[in-house]
Amino acid sequence: MAYRIGIDVGGTNTDAVVLDDQLRPIAKIKTPTTEDVTTGIDRAMAEVLSQITIKRSEIKYAMLGTTHATNAIVERKRLNQVAAIRIGLPATSAIKPLTGWPQDLKQAIGNMQFLVHGGFEFDGREIAPLDEEALRSIAREVKGKTNSVAITSVFAPVSNAHELRAAEIMREELGDIPISLSHEIGSIGLLERENATVLNAALVDVAKITAQSFVDALKREGVSANVYFGQNDGTLMSVDYAIRYPILTVACGPTNSIRGASYLAKNQNALVVDVGGTTTDVGVLVNGFPRESSIAVEIGGVRTNFRMPDLISIGLGGGSLVRFTDKGATVGPDSVGYQITQKARVFGGDILTATDVVTALGKANIGDPQKVQDLDQEQLNSAYEKIMTMTEDVIDKMKTSADPIPVIFVGGGSVILPDELQGASHILRPEHYEVANAIGSAIAQVSGQIERVFSIDELGREGAIALAKEMAIQEATKAGADPKTIEIVEIDDVPLAYLPGNATKIRVKAAGNLML
Amino acid sequence: MRILDIQAIEDIAIGAAVMGTGGGGDPYVGKLMAIQAIEEFGPIKLLDADEIPEDALVVPTAMMGAPTVLVEKVPNGEEVIGSFDALKEYLGKKVFATMPIEAGGVNSMIPLALAARLGLPVIDSDGMGRAFPELQMVTFHLHNVSATPMMLSDEKGNSLLLNTINNVWTERLARNATVEMGGSVMLAIYPMSGRQVKESGIHGIITLTEKIGRAIREAKEHHQEPISTVLSVVGGFELFRGKVVSISRKTDGGFVRGESKFEGVEQYKGHTLTLNFQNENLVAQTETEILATAPDLIAVLDQETALPITTEGLRYGARGVVIGIPCNDQWRTAKGIATAGPRYFGYDLDYIPVEERIKRNGKGGRE
Numbered sequence: 058m059a060y061r062i063g064i065d066v067g068g069t070n071t072d073a074v075v076l077d078d079q080l081r082p083i084a085k086i087k088t089p090t091t092e093d094v095t096t097g098i099d100r101a102m103a104e105v106l107s108q109i110t111i112k113r114s115e116i117k118y119a120m121l122g123t124t125h126a127t128n129a130i131v132e133r134k135r136l137n138q139v140a141a142i143r144i145g146l147p148a149t150s151a152i153k154p155l156t157g158w159p160q161d162l163k164q165a166i167g168n169m170q171f172l173v174h175g176g177f178e179f180d181g182r183e184i185a186p187l188d189e190e191a192l193r194s195i196a197r198e199v200k201g202k203t204n205s206v207a208i209t210s211v212f213a214p215v216s217n218a219h220e221l222r223a224a225e226i227m228r229e230e231l232g233d234i235p236i237s238l239s240h241e242i243g244s245i246g247l248l249e250r251e252n253a254t255v256l257n258a259a260l261v262d263v264a265k266i267t268a269q270s271f272v273d274a275l276k277r278e279g280v281s282a283n284v285y286f287g288q289n290d291g292t293l294m295s296v297d298y299a300i301r302y303p304i305l306t307v308a309c310g311p312t313n314s315i316r317g318a319s320y321l322a323k324n325q326n327a328l329v330v331d332v333g334g335t336t337t338d339v340g341v342l343v344n345g346f347p348r349e350s351s352i353a354v355e356i357g358g359v360r361t362n363f364r365m366p367d368l369i370s371i372g373l374g375g376g377s378l379v380r381f382t383d384k385g386a387t388v389g390p391d392s393v394g395y396q397i398t399q400k401a402r403v404f405g406g407d408i409l410t411a412t413d414v415v416t417a418l419g420k421a422n423i424g425d426p427q428k429v430q431d432l433d434q435e436q437l438n439s440a441y442e443k444i445m446t447m448t449e450d451v452i453d454k455m456k457t458s459a460d461p462i463p464v465i466f467v468g469g470g471s472v473i474l475p476d477e478l479q480g481a482s483h484i485l486r487p488e489h490y491e492v493a494n495a496i497g498s499a500i501a502q503v504s505g506q507i508e509r510v511f512s513i514d515e516l517g518r519e520g521a522i523a524l525a526k527e528m529a530i531q532e533a534t535k536a537g538a539d540p541k542t543i544e545i546v547e548i549d550d551v552p553l554a555y556l557p558g559n560a561t562k563i564r565v566k567a568a569g570n571l572m573l
Numbered sequence: 574m575r576i577l578d579i580q581a582i583e584d585i586a587i588g589a590a591v592m593g594t595g596g597g598g599d600p601y602v603g604k605l606m607a608i609q610a611i612e613e614f615g616p617i618k619l620l621d622a623d624e625i626p627e628d629a630l631v632v633p634t635a636m637m638g639a640p641t642v643l644v645e646k647v648p649n650g651e652e653v654i655g656s657f658d659a660l661k662e663y664l665g666k667k668v669f670a671t672m673p674i675e676a677g678g679v680n681s682m683i684p685l686a687l688a689a690r691l692g693l694p695v696i697d698s699d700g701m702g703r704a705f706p707e708l709q710m711v712t713f714h715l716h717n718v719s720a721t722p723m724m725l726s727d728e729k730g731n732s733l734l735l736n737t738i739n740n741v742w743t744e745r746l747a748r749n750a751t752v753e754m755g756g757s758v759m760l761a762i763y764p765m766s767g768r769q770v771k772e773s774g775i776h777g778i779i780t781l782t783e784k785i786g787r788a789i790r791e792a793k794e795h796h797q798e799p800i801s802t803v804l805s806v807v808g809g810f811e812l813f814r815g816k817v818v819s820i821s822r823k824t825d826g827g828f829v830r831g832e833s834k835f836e837g838v839e840q841y842k843g844h845t846l847t848l849n850f851q852n853e854n855l856v857a858q859t860e861t862e863i864l865a866t867a868p869d870l871i872a873v874l875d876q877e878t879a880l881p882i883t884t885e886g887l888r889y890g891a892r893g894v895v896i897g898i899p900c901n902d903q904w905r906t907a908k909g910i911a912t913a914g915p916r917y918f919g920y921d922l923d924y925i926p927v928e929e930r931i932k933r934n935g936k937g938g939r940e
Contacts, residue, residue, distance in 0.1 A: 148728040151606040151650030151686065178755040179642050184729065211646050247645045248602070341890075367890075455890060458818055459836060562641070 061118035063499025072495035073101035084108040085492045113279035122287035122309040122498040125267040130357035136259040137205035138167035144175040144210035159358040166259045175219045176211030196230030206236045207258035209251040213240035235261040249362035257304035264303035291316045292504035315340045315347040317497025318465040321487035327463040332470035334376040335392035375470030377411040386440035411473045421472045467493035504568035505532020529567040538569030577617040588782030589681035595884040596852035597678015597704030598640030610689035618694040625767035629669035635680045638757035652759035656724030672696035676778040677704030698774030702901040709740035712903040716773035723762040727754040799879030809898035812864045813846040817891045865897035865927040866915040868904035897927040
């Protein structure tokens with residue numbers, strides 16, 4: 058048997074599951090997330106493994122979705138000293154690298170920015186030849202001050218030649234140093250892609266340490282598995298890749314929960330409502346993957362062009378405070394959070410929470426129902442109404458058509474939600490709903506993606522898309538997907554205004570199961 | 574005369590996106606250029622049109638090309654400097670001030686960034702009062718001001734002096750040169766005397782975009798309903814509220830054409846609004862009625878924040894309020910309608926001012 062272990066580190070809880078070779082959960086645990094993250098991971102792993110008697114050697118795969126990278130950026134700690142190099146002169150100098158960054162973050166990564174001649178036009182012509190001498194003199198200047206390099210060239214998604222050559226030169230001058238290249242990280246949009254590339258370069262040590270401690274923790278438990286990290290788009294990357302591209306892990310949490318919900322509910326197209334202790338996140342599942350947001354995403358105050366799951370969060374969770382005013386009941390946005398097991402009425406506390414309301418109404422059986430018997434029925438009903446309308450409103454906002462669609466409830470707090478809601482064709486509450494995120498991490502596929510500008514006049518629309526698909530499938534195979542299972546999961550084409558030849562930006566993502 | 578600081582730039586950028594009516598390019602890159610220029614060279618002097626001497630030379634500036642190229646190949650900010658020198662030599666006169674030709678979208682910012690860098694004043698006027706896709710779609714053209722002599726310049730140092738027989742030729746030649754020069758160039762165009770600016774410009778437009786941006790920002794800070802504030806600042810009308818249910822786009826002759834459909838919510842429930850666009854929104858109609866057409870302004874604002882949503886940024890499920898804003902009166906003349914009315918864009922529709930359509934349809938439209 059080949060078992061796998063999946064771990065998801067969230068803001069409140071660290072969850073772990075073990076799945077068998079049919080991907081059925083055979084053990085699960087929820088533990089509080091610790092400040093250093095790693096201790097929480099160790100504990101979750103030890104506890105989930107203690108539930109089962111399988112041979113440790115039969116655990117062949119270990120998947121981790123973690124907030125390490127996000128925390129490092131937000132806290133401005135443990136970051137690399139980055140030499141940020143942009144290849145684009147004589148263009149681009151009207152906006153210098155790291156414009157708009159918070160000052161403290163800029164300082165925390167060493168505040169070293171450079172511009173050199175080179176880069177490409179939209180059609181692949183050079184703006185200017187790459188200035189190799191300038192690169193060598195930058196290398197001499199930063200030697201000893203930097204331990205990570207970020208290289209971004211204009212129109213690198215169209216041609217990566219200057220980035221690759223610049224990386225060679227930096228290695229010749231600086232030896233074996235981590236180098237982040239923008240064409241491997243982001244899409245069209247120089248400033249956002251550059252920001253993401255520099256953030257990535259700042260995270261390589263954090264990623265290395267996280268990966269190493271995860272591998273060590275597994276070893277201590279007697280597990281020698283292939284280790285993978287979850288990434289933003291709901292697919293996996295190998296440890297080697299995660300160490301090089303940690304920025305791609307920063308939004309894996311919501312993605313994991315949406316993917317896990319899809320798997321548990323056996324549904325590929327639905328809304329996913331993930332209720333935690335404090336907030337409810339609603340995302341949209343399209344063909345088994347989260348719908349992505351089209352708005353620029355900020356990470357730690359820095360604008361990037363990452364594709365993140367399109368989510369709406371509202372302040373409604375199991376621990377949300379319930380109050381009664383002359384205008385009716387209010388629920389949230391404040392919450393007792395992880396202290397629910399001390400502060401909520403059903404657990405002997407003195408704060409009325411959403412969980413108390415549903416327990417008092419007999420819709421859930423949590424803690425000691427006797428402790429909420431004295432509550433006024435009419436008030437309880439008005440609070441319950443409020444929870445329903447809040448949920449219905451956010452569901453309606455995320456829907457793309459008026460037709461009712463299936464809704465999947467996951468997360469520990471989802472007990473507060475009713476079995477019928479306006480706008481939902483039916484409600485699914487899959488088994489293991491409370492650890493959907495860890496399951497999402499464990500079942501994740503591997504993917505490959507390409508995005509670039511094609512000339513439709515040359516290839517025809519069909520021809521261009523066919524070529525893009527083929528390239529995406531190659532990328533997925535390279536990343537470790539079983540070619541027999543690879544499917545195209547997303548195609549997006551945006552025509553570019555004011556360009557000849559019907560220039561069109563095509564993005565294709567292919568994903569497949571892990572090659573076992 | 575007044576001074577524009579960085580906060581003013583932030584506000585103008587948001588207002589300019591509203592006046593971009595779905596197109597015009599995201600002002601974000603232009604905004605960062607202007608901010609960096611102010612940080613390096615100091616704040617910008619903004620002049621009212623009536624403060625310009627009659628015989629002063631005013632040269633508007635703009636970028637031309639694909640906004641997608643601009644966000645990738647950011648300018649260096651010095652492209653136009655050589656063009657100004659060349660024009661000075663050609664016309665025998667120093668440039669007194671610059672101004673936008675297009676106050677909507679990214680072109681609101683290009684003259685501001687340049688003005689800070691060169692220490693030139695900016696005139697509080699433009700030639701569109703919004704965004705439009707073609708170079709001759711300016712009120713200067715309605716007053717027979719020639720777009721040429723004009724200069725195109727790129728970041729590599731190439732520049733091109735154009736003299737044409739009319740503004741349609743200008744558009745055609747400049748468009749082709751732009752592609753060869755890398756898809757995005759800077760223009761010094763429609764050189765005018767102070768008198769011509771006063772006669773043909775749309776005045777107070779930078780101040781208006783700033784007011785729109787400030788209204789949206791302050792509504793957010795004070796947790797007020799922002800849409801009605803925006804409507805009262807621009808004298809506009811709410812046309813529809815709804816959720817995007819479909820969107821289709823294709824490039825055609827260098828422009829992105831397409832349509833989006835909104836399914837009504839609240840008092841519009843049961844109705845569908847269709848927006849036709851060619852970079853900018855051009856026609857808003859329900860199943861039964863035309864609600865607004867170009868040259869009036871049609872913008873989509875986010876229902877909660879009132880932040881404008883561009884046609885490129887529109888996506889399934891977006892919740893928007895579609896608003897109509899009366900265009901400047903200069904567009905409502907026979908020549909104005911011929912230049913930028915619905916028939917020019919290929920719609921077999923008469924231009925009827927948005928406020929009259931509202932009255933005629935007898936619903937929607939609170940001001």
